Amino acid sequence: MTSISPDRIAAIEARRDALQAMMATGDLSGERFVEVSKEYAELEPVAVAAGEVRRLRSEVETLEGMESDGDPELRDMARDEIAAIRNALPRAERSLALALLPRDAADERAAMLEIRAGTGGDEAALFAGDLFRMYQRYAERQGWRVELISSSASDSGGFKEAIASVEGKGVFAKLKFESGVHRVQRVPATEAGGRIHTSAATVAVLPEAEEVDVKIDDKDLRIDIYRSSGPGGQSVNTTDSAVRIVHIPSGLVVIQQDEKSQHKNKAKALKVLRTRLYELERERLHAERAGARKSMVGSGDRSERIRTYNFPQGRVTDHRINLTLHRLPEILQGEMEELLGALISQDEADRLAQLDG
Numbered sequence: 001m002t003s004i005s006p007d008r009i010a011a012i013e014a015r016r017d018a019l020q021a022m023m024a025t026g027d028l029s030g031e032r033f034v035e036v037s038k039e040y041a042e043l044e045p046v047a048v049a050a051g052e053v054r055r056l057r058s059e060v061e062t063l064e065g066m067e068s069d070g071d072p073e074l075r076d077m078a079r080d081e082i083a084a085i086r087n088a089l090p091r092a093e094r095s096l097a098l099a100l101l102p103r104d105a106a107d108e109r110a111a112m113l114e115i116r117a118g119t120g121g122d123e124a125a126l127f128a129g130d131l132f133r134m135y136q137r138y139a140e141r142q143g144w145r146v147e148l149i150s151s152s153a154s155d156s157g158g159f160k161e162a163i164a165s166v167e168g169k170g171v172f173a174k175l176k177f178e179s180g181v182h183r184v185q186r187v188p189a190t191e192a193g194g195r196i197h198t199s200a201a202t203v204a205v206l207p208e209a210e211e212v213d214v215k216i217d218d219k220d221l222r223i224d225i226y227r228s229s230g231p232g233g234q235s236v237n238t239t240d241s242a243v244r245i246v247h248i249p250s251g252l253v254v255i256q257q258d259e260k261s262q263h264k265n266k267a268k269a270l271k272v273l274r275t276r277l278y279e280l281e282r283e284r285l286h287a288e289r290a291g292a293r294k295s296m297v298g299s300g301d302r303s304e305r306i307r308t309y310n311f312p313q314g315r316v317t318d319h320r321i322n323l324t325l326h327r328l329p330e331i332l333q334g335e336m337e338e339l340l341g342a343l344i345s346q347d348e349a350d351r352l353a354q355l356d357g
Contacts, residue, residue, distance in 0.1 A: 004096060009050045016043040042103070049096040056089050094352070101351050106207035106282070107173035112275045113146075113205055116161045117154070118181065120199020125158030127184040127309075128201040130332060132162045135175070137334025144168030149268050150258045163272060165208065172207045177320075177343040179205050180304045186311030196312060200305075208271075209278030216274065222246040223266070228257040245269045252276055321346045 019040040022028060028036060063085070066078035115132050117124040139146045145167045152160040166175070183200045191197065224244040242257035243265040254276070256269035308317045309328060316331050316339065317324045323342050325331065331339060 004093075004100065008100075009046075012043055013047045013050065016040060016047045019043070046096070046099040049092070049099045053089070053092045053096050056085050056092055060085050060089075097352055098348055101348070104173070104176075107176075108170055109172045110165060110167040110208040111172045111175050111205050112149075112208050112272065113164045113166050113175070114161075114203070115159065115163075116202050117159065118200035118202055120184075120197065122154060122156040122158070123184075123186075123188045123197055124199040124201055125154035125160050126156055126188075127158065127182075127199055128160070128162065129154075129158035130184075131182060131201055131203065132159060132164070134332050134334060134336070135166070135178075136164075138336045139166055139168070139171075139334075141334050142168060142171075142174070144171055148258075149272060150256055165271070167208075172205065174340055174344070175205045176207075177340070177347065178203050178306075180306035183305055183308045184311070185308065206275050206279040207282070209274040214274045214277045214281075216247070216270070216277070220248050222248060225262060241265055243269050245273055247273055247277065250277065250280065318343065 019036050022036050023033065023040065060082055063078040063082045066074055113132075113135060115128050115135075117128040120127070136146050147165045147167070149163040149165055151162040154160050181200050181202050183198060185196055185198050187194055188197050222245070224246075225240045226242050226244070227240055228242040241260055241262045242255070243262060244253065244255045245266075246253050252273060254269045254273045256265040256272070259265045259268065306318065306320055308319070309332075310317070311328065313326075314328045315324055315326045316328050318339065321342060323339070325339060327335070327338075
């Protein structure tokens with residue numbers, strides 16, 4: 001593992017101590033206190049991890065001095081404790097290295113979850129519905145809030161498209177590796193011959209943008225108001241409530257017609273547009289920083305086949321990390337912790353390996 005500069009650690013600890021002293025004075029304004037406490041919260045895990053590494057190394061030095069003691073019993077005890085500490089030290093050093101890794105500034109944000117049926121007709125739409133409910137159940141287990149922004153239902157009961165806002169602590173950090181093509185293999189209910197069909201749906205997880213992140217100039221927008229179409233209540237086709245927004249510089253188009261209120265549809269459409277523009281800027285910055293090199297897990301390429309859900313064998317395989325879990329029913333019920341945890345761990349390992357390289 002890359003050696004960590006003592007000077008860097010000392011500077012982080014000194015800054016942490018200075019911030020702590022500033023907060024203790026009680027002299028900070030509300031806005032300034034929020035800024036200082038946020039920076040302190042980012043540095044504190046590094047300082048704690050560094051302190052643990054330093055403590056373990058110091059204990060080894062002390063115990064090594066005891067090994068030369070003339071008392072055989074004391075010497076044996078020291079030797080045993082040194083072995084235990086040396087087993088613990090690599091884990092502590094890894095925790096410190098992880099704490100020092102650059103954080104994705106979007107990790108703590110809410111996320112926009114977009115699911116679209118791909119190849120496979122009605123079966124793909126049914127699978128898109130299965131995926132949406134899987135994420136919905138996982139969100140419930142995490143205590144997150146899911147709001148359906150817009151959806152296009154298929155005749156078979158699934159979704160041609162579903163867009164939802166997911167709000168809660170660390171949403172994007174946990175869901176960001178879900179972007180890509182999800183493939184399903186199963187026997188459709190309409191298949192008389194019992195043959196297995198393969199269909200697919202695409203998932204995109206985008207960090208939600210705030211108004212301060214993306215400034216949208218009114219002159220860059222073309223907003224069309226028209227009557228809603230498709231299934232709905234009595235107001236459908238009787239009021240001009242559907243909204244289409246075209247962002248002229250980027251060419252992005254957002255259509256929103258799920259609400260009966262034109263104003264609500266416009267607000268939701270702007271929320272989706274703002275998030276997509278924010279993601280375009282993130283992708284541009286990522287490309288500049290990373291060049292052609294992408295980590296195995298974190299490319300976020302939505303055309304990449306990332307996972308297969310095989311119903312006959314009851315298994316889920318994530319192709320990026322070669323992980324197969326024979327727990328398909330449980331995963332579809334939202335028990336995704338093992339799967340998502342493995343992806344996050346692999347991403348951390350990839351990034352540590354890049355530092356070592």
